Amino acid sequence: MNNACALEFTRPPSPLLIEPQIRCALVEDMGRAGDITSELTIPAAQRLEARLVARKPGRIAGLIAAEIAFRLAGPDLRFATAAPDGSQVAAGALLATITGPARAILTAERVALNFLGHLSGVATATAALVKAVEGTKARIVCTRKTLPNLRILQKYAVRCGGGFNHRFGLDDAILIKDNHIAAAGGIRPALERVRAGLGHMTKIEIEVDTLGQLEEALALGADTILLDNMAPDELRRAVAIAKGRAVLEASGNVTLQSVRAIAESGVDYISSGAITHSAVNLDIGLDV
Amino acid sequence: MNNACALEFTRPPSPLLIEPQIRCALVEDMGRAGDITSELTIPAAQRLEARLVARKPGRIAGLIAAEIAFRLAGPDLRFATAAPDGSQVAAGALLATITGPARAILTAERVALNFLGHLSGVATATAALVKAVEGTKARIVCTRKTLPNLRILQKYAVRCGGGFNHRFGLDDAILIKDNHIAAAGGIRPALERVRAGLGHMTKIEIEVDTLGQLEEALALGADTILLDNMAPDELRRAVAIAKGRAVLEASGNVTLQSVRAIAESGVDYISSGAITHSAVNLDIGLDV
Amino acid sequence: MNNACALEFTRPPSPLLIEPQIRCALVEDMGRAGDITSELTIPAAQRLEARLVARKPGRIAGLIAAEIAFRLAGPDLRFATAAPDGSQVAAGALLATITGPARAILTAERVALNFLGHLSGVATATAALVKAVEGTKARIVCTRKTLPNLRILQKYAVRCGGGFNHRFGLDDAILIKDNHIAAAGGIRPALERVRAGLGHMTKIEIEVDTLGQLEEALALGADTILLDNMAPDELRRAVAIAKGRAVLEASGNVTLQSVRAIAESGVDYISSGAITHSAVNLDIGLDV
């Protein structure tokens, strides 16, 4: 298991899944009266060549969304990608060139940049963690701590950063947490209830806080065990106990500083909420 | 002009404007099969009392969204607010208590926290800037650099942080930037074209890069002048030149470190994109 | 300030803002079974050349909506505009020629005409008021008394008639009316509360019924003052009192008969609800 090949698999989401949201964002910005500044100051026939340029170094994600935003505002404009999603770029790098009606380009500019800057921020934060664990077997994964209604695009940005995706929602995998265990009356009854009602195509993860719980969960055969808030030493012991009987995921206090030590414990996956819920916008501008 | 009274005016958005988005976020998380973990492990009749608690100090925003999320998942649950939006709280502070069906509460938990943590992050970042300029006449305002489809709630979070709102979109005020000026053939023709086509209820702002442009814009009577990327000294000269003939707004390089010096230049408004596009999630948890 | 240049600025709304509504109107008319008459009587391959023709003189608005309606029904048809929106036409004037599949053209005919006839009615009513005040400085503006869910297009039709737009909604400008004044405890507290909570990019208008209220509002610095239901003589006194310190808008009893006298009082804007809520359809037909 390693990250080298992940970028082959950024897998851009189908326009069927993301166009509605991009369209909404344009309408959110245009309101009722539309881009009154551009319409009043720029002649209808004026054309423009504009360039999307990174102002800071980073990992690019969201050009596919920016392109859709520009095309929705100006169906006939030309959008030529220079540094596709997943590229690591230097400050000043050209990302794409847009040629077309000046009004349409300026109308979509802010929405396109809002998507692109945010998603590139997610990818950049992910790439930093990925780089920090290079050489270990640990993979960086995201969580469900995403910004509302941006999950598909944020999960894609994580892939552009070289990370992997955890669950997309409550429904595509089981994750049994402490409240579930308490409600079910223990790890065993929780897992038994899940197995009794679940089909064969859904993975089961269970969160444990102690090595004792870990042994119980291993004995009962969970697919993945979430080791929450354990220090690297404890994680190492957990890896030794598990001996590959389950996939091990570490979470909690994952920062650029801490992540290497966590990875070196030998866990398989390290999950971070911060890469999606607290990503710093990557500064990207539109130059005319 | 001061910020003291701003919190009287957090003005929560009408549910008519935000409920659709919160509903979508729940559906985004529930997918097709729903919260299979809770449904399989927790008896349908089990009830829960849960508490929203701040893990870090900060300014709260988004409890109104969290409440809607919980109520959509469990129409009959009780949601009692302890520290309403706009409150400045310490780590450990109780924000709200939720009582009702365990499944519904756990199903909505993540979506509620995603709204609440993010919006409180925006409010906290805003409040820090507001505090830094205390005693000056400068007001902190947001921009259109918001996360897609979260503008109404982010603008509200800015108000919860003691800030004020700039334009909500392209259509509710004129903001003439360099590209518009270039396309129109100068500041004068740009303003003349705008005035010829615009009604009487829309304010006009124009961005200037130099004090020479500032004088031209003042002479032509813009309502607001955006001083982009000027150093405090230059801002001070701009204030002296303007003599109150227009509202002055400073933007560019606004950080917690730089904002006080900018404010002391005497400008009326300081706008920050970072408070909305790069806010760090405020850590808030649900304790059972 | 004059109206001469307004037509340069009809500013057609972006298809992103109006296509959904036109699509809905087609579906409203097609129901579930669609255009059964055309489908049963007209061979699928039959083509048609049809012409949109004004049966009465008037000001045209809504060809952009008609074109979208026809194109939605028949993506490949040709729509050639002869007299674009904003044109003043005589009875019998050719507005546009449509060439394409007969079924598609007849299916969209009624919806296209419903938009075009109504919006041209709005434009024609507006143009009549605009003409009546020619030579004065008064501009004609619309109100929020629009037909439900047609606001964007009606506001556009007003521009096509040579008028200007007032607020697009409750949120893009402040308009303090008697109920607000009463609730706030007077003009002064109302304005102070607004200024304390409002950013710098929103204009403030206040409605006054007497010249005494006018003086109070002027002293407090409102951007615009709405003089409601004042006779021309009283309006003239208001203009003399204001001396340009605020924009003055007259409303109430604005008819083709009364509007000239109102305009000659020297007010800046005259607002009419009737041009949007009671416009008489302009008779336009589709000739084959």
Next chain:
Amino acid sequence: MNNACALEFTRPPSPLLIEPQIRCALVEDMGRAGDITSELTIPAAQRLEARLVARKPGRIAGLIAAEIAFRLAGPDLRFATAAPDGSQVAAGALLATITGPARAILTAERVALNFLGHLSGVATATAALVKAVEGTKARIVCTRKTLPNLRILQKYAVRCGGGFNHRFGLDDAILIKDNHIAAAGGIRPALERVRAGLGHMTKIEIEVDTLGQLEEALALGADTILLDNMAPDELRRAVAIAKGRAVLEASGNVTLQSVRAIAESGVDYISSGAITHSAVNLDIGLDV
């Protein structure tokens, strides 16, 4: 056949069919920032009793839409109807009383009045025609010349005015016009094609311009024959020819002046586009 009992059958449309549109109209008016004037000037706790009052005499329609608008803005307010839809009222008549939060009532006021004034205008125009034909057997019906996306409510307003409904759309009845006849190669092939493809539960109407065409259509057995733009004398001859073999509908040049003569020709139905496409708003106000 007479109109006396029509008002028993105003049949208000189900909220399932009209609430979405009323919700949209509120959102159209509230935009993104909402009712900033009321929120800034009126204390959140303030309550109001307001009264919907007719300023002019007329036939009321649309109180059901106004009630939904107020309830959407303020779920807990009380709406007490005094003069229900279908009532003929004098100037000054109380239509309904609304008690509840002041902000909610003022926020919904304009949208509620936009529905109510327009639909009452449609009902009043209809009632005038209905009254003019009193004592004849003719019924007044509407057409598909309705304002976009208001068809369900306008058709209801016509019923409130004592009129009857023609087709709701292209799909619920056949109406063969001249273009269809030309395309099919004559009245006979047009009717034959329709009968060959149509089920048994759809009525067939055919438009004729001459008495010769009328005889052909009667011989072929259409359910209804539309006599377009015939003078009263010609209509009388048509009635004599038809001898009850088909329902006869007259259309074209139907005004308050002409309608009585048309009705006295003995036709069964008289259709008017003007009652829906050119209705003058009935002046209704909200008094506090």
Next chain:
Amino acid sequence: MNNACALEFTRPPSPLLIEPQIRCALVEDMGRAGDITSELTIPAAQRLEARLVARKPGRIAGLIAAEIAFRLAGPDLRFATAAPDGSQVAAGALLATITGPARAILTAERVALNFLGHLSGVATATAALVKAVEGTKARIVCTRKTLPNLRILQKYAVRCGGGFNHRFGLDDAILIKDNHIAAAGGIRPALERVRAGLGHMTKIEIEVDTLGQLEEALALGADTILLDNMAPDELRRAVAIAKGRAVLEASGNVTLQSVRAIAESGVDYISSGAITHSAVNLDIGLDV
């Protein structure tokens, strides 16, 4: 009246009416993460030629929906129809060839087949009944017993099977059943109430259980009489009584075994719920 020409009139529904539903079905299948199997295993540039092939003999319906599904997933693919909707095909028959990106074709495959197999099942079941009554004057019609939100397409599939359409919904024709008769106080008051409130373009059908009721309904002049659950002998007597004064429709216990005897009674229409609510999927596959 006969069925021979019905296939000329399959009348495919406008894409405006069915595309939204097909788009939803694709999104339903793609969820959030999309077609992860194809994206991970198939190179993005790989192209495919695939063929839709009937595995069993039957009547085809729904190729228009399949084509829309494929085009939505891959806007540039080529879809060439070999056996259009309405065709009767043998096992092994080629229905259409699709050429384009392999991923897009495989992503849309299941949704396209779900529409096509189901609708062809409806058409095949209909065609079997139509064939069974060949030579009689009876036409086969569907009911409102359709699968939720598939009515437009199922009604179309019935036409592809050579059947005719009954009501599309509650609103396009009157069908008075026993509960309505009981509530109104009898057949006469029910019909009188309907006539008093209804316009001239809606047909009236009434359900009768006995020949006595039939005579009452005939005397009162209903357009269509629904003979529910009558044996062929009783139907024959009904036909003799009616003497063409109303259209007669038989329903209840309509199977491939019983339908011929029902048809030979001389009724005009025979309605079947099973052709839409219990159609067996026609096995159609996609061969690469």
Next chain:
Amino acid sequence: MNNACALEFTRPPSPLLIEPQIRCALVEDMGRAGDITSELTIPAAQRLEARLVARKPGRIAGLIAAEIAFRLAGPDLRFATAAPDGSQVAAGALLATITGPARAILTAERVALNFLGHLSGVATATAALVKAVEGTKARIVCTRKTLPNLRILQKYAVRCGGGFNHRFGLDDAILIKDNHIAAAGGIRPALERVRAGLGHMTKIEIEVDTLGQLEEALALGADTILLDNMAPDELRRAVAIAKGRAVLEASGNVTLQSVRAIAESGVDYISSGAITHSAVNLDIGLDV
């Protein structure tokens, strides 16, 4: 592994996921004019007690959808469930009693029955297969061969029938079929590519046609292996080869006749498309 406990886990989908679709189905049936028959024949104040009754024996599913349909039409009616979803009932069994306004109940009747009859048909077909394999370890599962936009409810009906759910869509598990294997260049590269790009919470299934392929897939470690169209003897050999190293699923030619022999081969899961794509409606009526 057995089915006994499955009924504990029918897990009704959240109203958030299914109400929109039920609302659409009501609007689909009500069209624009609504339930004109009930509105014209039944007094508005009339109340009704109605009973949902099974006309045939079967397994019930969809009462939750029927209840939502009735409540949407009549928010105040009472719906009392007698035999909840998942019940096995005899002909004549009372399922639920509905008390409320007669018009609302009759308006929603058909839509409620369309959901209930169809979903009970799915549950009944599933239950028959489940019963046929009783005593073996095989579980019955559904497929993605569902009716468009009914997947959530059909999957629920399968659970009500005692079956289990396979994938809900393309995105919640990997299923590698022959086309994917061919495109990737074999089973090994297909699995390797999937593992390189996929996170840890998604199961992987691979379809094999021969026992040779089975051994290859087992060696490479797929979670589940789909044995397509193998005869019981071959399945038995597959079970012997696999020795529990992967979950085995049999598909193809699964009928009530064949399923027992398939189950006795020792496979873990048997998947059937027919239970969702070809379910025969369970006859359920509404008695007044």
